Amino acid sequence: MSDAALFAGPVLRRLRKRQQLTQAAMAARLQISPSYLNLIExxxxxVTARVVMQLAAEFGFDPREMQEDGSVGGIDGLARRFADERFADLAIDRDEVDELLSSVPQIAAAFARLYDSADPAARHGGDDPLVVSRREIERWRNHFADLDHSAEQLADEIRLSRGDVLGAITERLRYKHQLSVRILPRDVMPDSLRRLDLHARQIQLSELLSPESxxxxxxxxxxLIEQRDAIASLVAGAEMYDEAGRELFARHLANYFAAALIMPYSRFLRACDATGYDLSVLQRRxxxxxxxxxxxLTTLQRVGQRGLPFFMARLDRAGQISKRFVGASGAVFLESEAVCPLWQATAAFGRRGELLVQNILVDDAGSGTAQWMTFAKAISGATGNADSLFTVVLGVDASLASDLASARWVASGRDEAMPIGLGCRRCHIVDCSQRAYPPAGRRLSFDRTKRLSVPFEFADSR
Structure with missing residues (x-):
């Protein structure tokens, strides 16, 4: 059973209610604390392997029942479906989605099944391989334990902690795989950043690559060489029917291993804790x-050794999100196709190299329940080309951000948060001077005797 399948809170809650047990009573039979059971639900x-075994022993529970919640995708999966613009006027917030899944999980599953059957694209990502791959990544909460452990073992073996990371990796390639590294000029590699030349036994890199790249x-x-079988196994087990989607997923897994090798899990997490997740210090270290x-930072979900649940997104200058990793954060608002201009992620392009920190309150169809601390910085691509410019945004629940080194000077209270929306069509913030379109489901109001400071005025009813 995969890590993702072990998140089965509604299934356990339904079992407990069938048994007519309180959380305290069920926790006693499972030999865990009531507070831990509450977090599981x-x-x-x-749900750890030990808890699964105890469930089977105490209640004759079939572990395969835990796959039921996988069809819904938990709170995040259900919230994605309710984020459909067809439901925008209903102002369904995350708390209500949580309540639905908690109290009547079978009805939630029925809705998800009906929604997916009516809109196959919602289930399989349609013909978009990027969506197909990303949903498989999020099914794992962007944490692949086996790859992380393998990377950590290799980092210890080649002693990456000594500081000369480039030298250690180069030596590994030379001694283990008989591959040398050669830096080539741009006119020799005009369209490539990396090339494997097995005839010459060389890994050829473009001179345009930055040192960290x-x-x-x-x-x-x-x-790609040493984890080929592990990556192939993960791809084979993925619920994907699109070849391009599988290739993108495999590419993500190889990138995941590379990052885990350079930033080994335990050492990296210790550095995060010791520095208060100081982003500039972590970059240099x-x-x-x-x-x-x-x-x-979006991958730190090892059982028993978890980091903060960050999300990450990458925006281009047109406001399009070209990368988004929700991880364990539950940041459903990243599913929106539009970016709010009040979010400082859009301002970072004009302040290149500066870290913009902002406390935001996301207006999820008017509910305003999700509060995040976000960190945005404009960056160039791997080659430093000025025409290749993006903004990378990190975010974490604002309630967890008070001790973060990069946010100490930013007020983290709810009253100080900047309200933003999910794009104008799905945003119900009334007094917004940046609004481009009225929200779906709201009736416009007109008064010819005055000119307001905002583009639109709404009637009270929806």
Missing amino acids: RNQRP RVFQLALQIG FGVSFEQLAHR
Whole structure:
């Protein structure tokens, strides 16, 4: 059973109610604390193998029943479906989705089945291989334990902690795989960043790559060679029917291993805790780019050794999200196709290199229940090309951000948060001067005797 399948809170809650047990009584029979059972039922902790065995012994529980919640995808999966613009006027917030899944999980499963059958694209990502791959990544909460452990063992073996990461990785490639590294000029590699030349036994890198990108590309090459079978096994077990989607998933797994090799899990998490997740210090200590660091921070979900649940997104100058990793954060608002101009992620392009920290309150169809602390920085691509410019955004629940080094000077209270929306069509913030379109389901109101400071005025009813 995969890590993702072990998040089965509603299934356990339904079992407990069938047995007419309180949480305290059931926790006693499972030999765990009531508070831990409460976290399991809320899908904030996984069901461990020991708990599964105790369930089977005490209640004759069939572990295969835990797959039922997988069809819904937990709170995040159900919230994605309710985020459909067809439900925008209903203002369904995350708390209500949680209540539905908690109290009547079978009805929630029935809705998910009906929604998916009516809209196959919602289930399988349609013909978009990026969506297909990303949903498989999120099914694992972007944590692949076996790859992480293998990367950590290799990092210890080649002694990456000594500081010369590039030298250690280069030596590994030379002694283990008889591959040398060669840096080639742009006119020789005009369209490639990395090339494997087996005839010459060379890994050829473009001279345009930054130092941290050179290290990453070589770590990636090690992953492609040494973790080939592990990656193939994960791809084979994925619920994907699209070949391009499988290839993208495999590429993500190889990148995952490379990041895990450069930033070994235990050492990286200790550094995060010791520095208060100081982003600039972590970048320098591990010799990585801001984007590489952001990717890694979304993966820290090892059972018994968890980091903060960050999300990560990458935006281009048109406001399109080209990467999004929700991880364990539950940041459903990243599913939106539009970006709010009040989010400082959009302002980072004009303040290149500066870390913009913002406390935001996401207006999820008017509920305003999700509060995040976000960190945005504009970056160039791997080659430093000025025409290749993106903003990378990290975010974490604002309630967890008070001790973060990068946010100490930003007020984290709810009253100080900037309300933002999921794009104008799904945003019900009334007094927004940046609004481009009225929200779906709201009736416009007009008064010819005055000109308001905002583009639209709404009637009270929806």
